[in-house]
Amino acid sequence: MKRLSLFMLTLMLIASCSEDPIPLINLEEGEAFLAKNANEEGVNRIEQGLQYSIIETGNANSMTPSLENSITAHFHGTLINGDVFWSSVDLNEPLTIELSKLIVGCQKVISLMKTGDKWRVFIHPSLAYGLEGRPSIPPNAVLIFDIELLEVI
DSSP, X not given: OHHHHHHXXXXXXXXXXXXXXXXXXXXXXXXXXXXXXXXSTTOEEEETTEEEEEEEOOOTTSOXXXXXXXXXXXXXXXXXXXOEEEEHHHHTOOEEEEGGGSOHHHHXXXXXXXXXXXXXXEEOGGGTTTTXXXXXBOTTOOEEEEEEEEEEO
């Protein structure tokens, strides 16, 4: 009986350790990336897990969008390893969408941008797709976007 109990305990431990480690690895790598990136010259922090650097400055007199606005923008999205997961730039077709329909990280960043601004944005998974991921985005992936705000509607 003692051997059977030990065997069952061993099986339970093996089963619990065999969960997919990828989400945890992605999270650890992403958080290390963001911590290092925060110290790079020109990188600004909006809040924990949300950073940006300015590529181009647009019209300082234009309005910033709110969640009630729609926007037209170019998005070039990559993972921290450089893999492109989606790009309106590559498709040569900017995206027009209600700001409130975007992931939280993009909502917060774009609400600070002016028309013509082009920023590189670094988003923690908790402000993006988190553990769920998407078909072209692994679970717990940090997302990097080059966003060019073309119009506030």
